[in-house]
Amino acid sequence: MKTVINRDQKPIWDVEIKWSNRYISRPNELKNLLAFCQQNDLKRALVTTIDQTRSIEINGLHIQFLPAAAYAYTVGRRTFEQKAL
Numbered sequence: 001m002k003t004v005i006n007r008d009q010k011p012i013w014d015v016e017i018k019w020s021n022r023y024i025s026r027p028n029e030l031k032n033l034l035a036f037c038q039q040n041d042l043k044r045a046l047v048t049t050i051d052q053t054r055s056i057e058i059n060g061l062h063i064q065f066l067p068a069a070a071y072a073y074t075v076g077r078r079t080f081e082q083k084a085l
Contacts, residue, residue, distance in 0.1 A: 011036075014036060014037060015046045015071075016033045018048055021051065021052045024049065027058050034059065034061065045063050046063070046065075047063055047065050048067065048068040049065050049066065050067065052065060052067065053067065053070075
């Protein structure tokens with residue numbers, strides 16, 4: 001799990017890295033993610049998959065499922081763009 005923390009040392013969003021599509025049909029199995037988001041009053045989280053994209057809401061938490069390759073590309077591109085500044 002990757003958590004981004006603001007200057008006040010409070011989590012602002014969370015990413016759960018998975019190499020599986022199973023959690024799209026079984027989001028309740030993401031127990032640690034759900035508990036962490038609830039404890040920290042987070043409303044959004046991202047979970048990587050093998051090759052599927054979907055958005056769901058569970059217990060007031062919006063979960064975006066995104067293929068790991070797409071997520072890695074996005075992180076790499078943003079890192080490259082920031083270094084270019």
